[in-house]
Amino acid sequence: MRVKLSGDIIVDSCFSFGGMAPFTICCPALSTYFAGKPWSREIIDGALEVMDKALHLPHNVPGGQAEYRQSLTQSFLFKFFLQVSASSHRLSSAVQPGEESCLSHLTNNFVHEGVRGVQHSCFPSGTASQEAKGQAGQSTKHMAGDLHVTGKAVYTDDMPLLPDELHCELLVSTKARAKIVSIDASAAELVPGFVDFTSAKDIPGVNWVGSILPDEEVFATSQVYCVGQPLGVVVATSPAAAKEAMFAVKVAYEELPAVISIEDAIHERSYFDFGPALPHQTALTVGRVTSERHRHMDKAEALDALMKELSEDDNVAIAEGEIYLGGQEHFYLEPHATRVEPGENDEYIVTSSTQNPSKTQKLVSMVLGVPRHKIVSKCKRMGGGFGGKETRSCFFSAYAAVASHKLKRPLRLVLDRDVDMATSGQRHAFLARYKVAADKTTKKLLAASVELFNNGGWSTDLSVPVCERALFHCENVYFIPNTSFVGHVCKTNIPSNTAFRGFGGPQGMFVCEVYMDHIARELGTTREALAHENLYRIGQITPYGQELDEDHVFVMWQKILQTSDYENRRKAIEQFNLANRYVKRGLSIVGTKFGMSFTKTFMNQAGALVHVYQDGTVLVTHGGTEMGQGLHTKVAQVAASAFDIPLSAIYISETSTDKVANTHPTAASVGSDINGFAVLEACRKILEGLGPYLSRCRTPQPTTDEERISTLAKAATLAHFDRVNLSANGFYATPDISWDWVKYTGKPFYYFGHGVACTEVEVDALTGDHKVIRADVLHDVGNSLNPVIDIGQIEGAFVQGLGLFTIEQVVFNNNGHLFTKGPGTYKIPTALDIPRDFRVSLLPNAPSKSSTIHSSKGVGEPPLFLGSSAYFAIKNACYAAQRDALASLASHSCKISGGGLSQGTTRTLTNGCESDEDTIDTTDCASTNGHTSLNGAQSELQTGDPPSKASPLSPPYFRMDGGATSERIRLSCWDDMNVRVRKGDFDAARHWAPLA
Ligand code: MTE
Numbered sequence: 001m002r003v004k005l006s007g008d009i010i011v012d013s014c015f016s017f018g019g020m021a022p023f024t025i026c027c028p029a030l031s032t033y034f035a036g037k038p039w040s041r042e043i044i045d046g047a048l049e050v051m052d053k054a055l056h057l058p059h060n061v062p063g064g065q066a067e068y069r070q071s072l073t074q075s076f077l078f079k080f081f082l083q084v085s086a087s088s089h090r091l092s093s094a095v096q097p098g099e100e101s102c103l104s105h106l107t108n109n110f111v112h113e114g115v116r117g118v119q120h121s122c123f124p125s126g127t128a129s130q131e132a133k134g135q136a137g138q139s140t141k142h143m144a145g146d147l148h149v150t151g152k153a154v155y156t157d158d159m160p161l162l163p164d165e166l167h168c169e170l171l172v173s174t175k176a177r178a179k180i181v182s183i184d185a186s187a188a189e190l191v192p193g194f195v196d197f198t199s200a201k202d203i204p205g206v207n208w209v210g211s212i213l214p215d216e217e218v219f220a221t222s223q224v225y226c227v228g229q230p231l232g233v234v235v236a237t238s239p240a241a242a243k244e245a246m247f248a249v250k251v252a253y254e255e256l257p258a259v260i261s262i263e264d265a266i267h268e269r270s271y272f273d274f275g276p277a278l279p280h281q282t283a284l285t286v287g288r289v290t291s292e293r294h295r296h297m298d299k300a301e302a303l304d305a306l307m308k309e310l311s312e313d314d315n316v317a318i319a320e321g322e323i324y325l326g327g328q329e330h331f332y333l334e335p336h337a338t339r340v341e342p343g344e345n346d347e348y349i350v351t352s353s354t355q356n357p358s359k360t361q362k363l364v365s366m367v368l369g370v371p372r373h374k375i376v377s378k379c380k381r382m383g384g385g386f387g388g389k390e391t392r393s394c395f396f397s398a399y400a401a402v403a404s405h406k407l408k409r410p411l412r413l414v415l416d417r418d419v420d421m422a423t424s425g426q427r428h429a430f431l432a433r434y435k436v437a438a439d440k441t442t443k444k445l446l447a448a449s450v451e452l453f454n455n456g457g458w459s460t461d462l463s464v465p466v467c468e469r470a471l472f473h474c475e476n477v478y479f480i481p482n483t484s485f486v487g488h489v490c491k492t493n494i495p496s497n498t499a500f501r502g503f504g505g506p507q508g509m510f511v512c513e514v515y516m517d518h519i520a521r522e523l524g525t526t527r528e529a530l531a532h533e534n535l536y537r538i539g540q541i542t543p544y545g546q547e548l549d550e551d552h553v554f555v556m557w558q559k560i561l562q563t564s565d566y567e568n569r570r571k572a573i574e575q576f577n578l579a580n581r582y583v584k585r586g587l588s589i590v591g592t593k594f595g596m597s598f599t600k601t602f603m604n605q606a607g608a609l610v611h612v613y614q615d616g617t618v619l620v621t622h623g624g625t626e627m628g629q630g631l632h633t634k635v636a637q638v639a640a641s642a643f644d645i646p647l648s649a650i651y652i653s654e655t656s657t658d659k660v661a662n663t664h665p666t667a668a669s670v671g672s673d674i675n676g677f678a679v680l681e682a683c684r685k686i687l688e689g690l691g692p693y694l695s696r697c698r699t700p701q702p703t704t705d706e707e708r709i710s711t712l713a714k715a716a717t718l719a720h721f722d723r724v725n726l727s728a729n730g731f732y733a734t735p736d737i738s739w740d741w742v743k744y745t746g747k748p749f750y751y752f753g754h755g756v757a758c759t760e761v762e763v764d765a766l767t768g769d770h771k772v773i774r775a776d777v778l779h780d781v782g783n784s785l786n787p788v789i790d791i792g793q794i795e796g797a798f799v800q801g802l803g804l805f806t807i808e809q810v811v812f813n814n815n816g817h818l819f820t821k822g823p824g825t826y827k828i829p830t831a832l833d834i835p836r837d838f839r840v841s842l843l844p845n846a847p848s849k850s851s852t853i854h855s856s857k858g859v860g861e862p863p864l865f866l867g868s869s870a871y872f873a874i875k876n877a878c879y880a881a882q883r884d885a886l887a888s889l890a891s892h893s894c895k896i897s898g899g900g901l902s903q904g905t906t907r908t909l910t911n912g913c914e915s916d917e918d919t920i921d922t923t924d925c926a927s928t929n930g931h932t933s934l935n936g937a938q939s940e941l942q943t944g945d946p947p948s949k950a951s952p953l954s955p956p957y958f959r960m961d962g963g964a965t966s967e968r969i970r971l972s973c974w975d976d977m978n979v980r981v982r983k984g985d986f987d988a989a990r991h992w993a994p995l996a
């Protein structure tokens with residue numbers, strides 16, 4: 001953008017914009033408009049009108065985001081106007097008070113602000129110094145940390161090639177749903193290096209497999225059900241040749257109608273059932289209605305009846321709505337990778353990047369028809385799993401195994417990032433419809449009903465348990481006496497969605513906080529204030545009948561109010577927002593309570609194998625896998641404590657099904673809980689025999705680490721000469737838990753992990769960009785096994801949650817192709833997206849009340865939901881922007897459309913000015929909205945006064961789907977520009993790209 005002024009008169013100008021067409025375009029209409037006019041405030045308003053007409057995008061424009069792109073170009077022009085005005089003393093009167101702050105967000109003023117972090121943990125006082133280095137409870141670095149940061153750590157694809165080893169490339173469907181007419185690999189055979197095309201006909205065992213239910217074909221035979229579904233593997237002598245040959249395979253399809261989005265699935269009633277426990281049932285309910293009158297009824301019906309009664313009570317506020325939260329890509333550093341190595345007699349060694357070595361072994365065994373005792377499945381480490389390798393990894397090993405079996409050669413299958421993203425499944429998107437009731441006087445929640453839909457993709461995989469966990473978390477940290485949470489798993493034609501850190505829990509809790517925000521606005525208060533009134537206390541009972549024995553969220557909430565200086569900062573933000581029109585700040589507090597245990601009770605078991613050698617060193621193997629979370633370090637610390645030796649004398653080399661058998665995935669955050677106990681049991685068994693020798697060798701007591709190791713060495717050697725077993729296995733099964741869906745009885749969770757976060761953001765209302773200024777996190781890990789690792793987990797989970805609830809957005813095209821297949825289109829948080837001031841503390845002196853390993857608690861997933869505090873802080877900032885827009889009604893009639901991106905309705909407010917046909921007056925608006933403070937706002941506005949500082953306008957609840965992307969933020973921060981472009985029906989924007 002360029003303008004040339006002579007005096008105050010614009011003599012020449014030029015405007016060009018990217019992102020408004022396939023190429024950069026000029027906007028001559030603007031130059032014509034400006035020519036000869038004086039530089040003034042009025043002129044910019046006219047210019048924006050001109051621009052709106054000249055740079056109009058239809059709703060179905062390729063690339064989508066029509067309203068956002070139009071708003072953004074207008075914002076850009078407006079910022080340019082402000083910048084030119086502000087830069088010249090003569091023109092500066094065109095800038096109104098409160099507008100200049102948005103200029104600091106211009107890229108030419110871009111300042112790299114530093115990021116700082118503070119971490120607090122409380123060490124059990126006095127003990128650390130007496131213990132050997134690295135025992136349980138001490139902060140020691142990740143055992144493989146040095147290898148990670150120097151690049152020496154060996155991941156699956158870092159293993160040297162074996163003689164004769166081949167490379168595979170997956171051939172996948174390019175249609176969302178189609179009949180396979182033919183597959184022709186003849187052209188592939190001509191590619192130099194081509195070795196084989198392996199498909200369904202080459203499978204010696206079964207072709208139908210699955211994570212829980214066998215509803216997936218290893219290689220598709222007659223039909224495909226999603227883009228990315230495997231048809232076979234192409235094997236060649238190099239990865240490049242395999243890829244080239246794969247592209248040469250010709251597949252002919254006959255396309256069939258497909259279901260992509262959750263809305264499509266609801267429309268087609270395309271659901272999976274909840275079998276085998278609940279066969280033919282496509283809805284599952286968690287809930288409890290306490291009122292006597294309704295007890296005999298079905299849970300959902302009872303809640304409906306109760307809600308109906310409540311809605312007739314004048315003292316009860318009701319909020320009803322719908323909310324969507326998109327999916328999330330795992331984006332682990334290491335994409336799926338596996339190597340299969342055949343041996344004599346049908347032996348196979350499968351080395352892969354997996355959270356689930358036993359399921360890998362099982363699937364390979366099934367597809368090859370080879371018994372499991374001949375298949376060893378191993379994993380040294382993963383470059384991240386985040387749930388994405390809980391089940392989906394196993395399938396890649398099965399694909400490769402078929403080819404290895406056919407060719408009798410070792411081979412590896414390593415996915416490229418785009419293939420990984422497009423085929424291996426992601427976090428489930430959720431759509432929820434809710435209704436919630438609260439008492440207007442006491443501000444207590446009375447009842448909540450939620451209907452959840454998650455997008456399962458083409459096969460069930462883990463979608464049913466993900467939905468269950470979401471239902472178990474729909475009340476988050478609040479006591480609600482009457483609840484009914486109903487879930488459905490949508491069957492669609494996208495890749496099968498799978499586990500992702502939190503496993504549905506964060507989605508369920510998000511819905512809860514959204515309905516809390518909604519009902520709070522109805523009650524004329526804030527979500528934070530309402531939350532405070534309704535936090536769970538000890539002895540209260542969850543919707544699934546579990547009595548709570550801890551109320552750490554309540555305790556931590558009070559604490560964080562102080563440590564974050566919440567009240568003062570909230571007031572300061574209030575002032576800041578009154579003083580700044582286009583830069584808004586928001587502050588929010590979010591609590592979380594995460595149920596710990598697999599909801600499938602039988603999965604809560606673990607095994608271990610421990611060997612003590614005569615040099616005083618110990619080799620530990622357990623059923624858990626290392627994905628960067630520090631599990632091996634924590635488990636080794638448990639063993640170090642048991643033998644009273646330093647961590648350096650313990651080694652964990654890998655996870656392997658021939659050392660510990662019949663394991664479950666390392667998931668549900670209970671890796672250290674259950675494997676720690678299994679290892680401890682093995683250590684205790686060894687110590688039974690070794691104990692007498694140790695007592696002898698421990699006089700005098702060893703004081704240094706070296707003495708401790710040599711003491712164990714002496715004892716082990718003596719014991720060995722006395723023919724005492726120095727090896728043992730250990731086993732653990734989590735006690736006291738059970739859950740029966742049919743009888744609706746039991747205790748699904750052994751205990752809960754808790755956390756609270758207070759986050760402040762700053763939003764650029766003109767672009768929708770935001771930054772997280774500060775986040776305070778307080779988290780409960782019981783007595784930490786390793787405070788620094790736990791804090792690392794909390795920081796990582798928080799930031800991954802930040803990504804989910806803000807910038808990350810999965811987009812599918814209408815034809816079922818994933819559009820966001822790499823870092824170019826899919827944005828995860830990076831260095832400057834983390835909180836600029838990040839303060840993480842562990843709740844001190846709070847050993848787990850349940851009997852857990854060294855009184856610790858699992859930490860991997862629970863803090864993820866705390867990242868949503870950024871979303872709610874952003875939303876508070878958007879409310880502030882809407883308040884300004886409402887306030888401007890005082891001076892002129894202004895049409896304001898109602899809220900979030902996906903809200904189709906347009907609500908129009910007037911202020912006693914002449915109304916045109918499409919204008920409804922606010923009394924109508926207030927009654928449909930049921931919102932009281934809007935009425936208050938209206939009367940205040942009619943006086944023509946700007947909102948006073950004492951009684952700030954409180955805009956009504958609006959829907960803003962998650963995550964809070966810049967598009968959603970920009971369109972929620974109302975002003976003349978985006979109101980102008982938002983005349984149409986918002987849902988139309990989805991036609992280009994359905995949010996699956
Ligand atoms: N941390 C790192 N660095 N990498 C990961 O892949 N996965 C998370 C969490 N933390 C993950 C991580 C997930 S989804 C789970 S369930 C837990 O770690 C699993 O490990 P744990 O049970 O040992 O906590």
Ligand code: MOS
Pocket residue numbers: 355386387388390499500501502503666667668669861
């Ligand atoms: Mo974690 S989603 O339970 O692997």
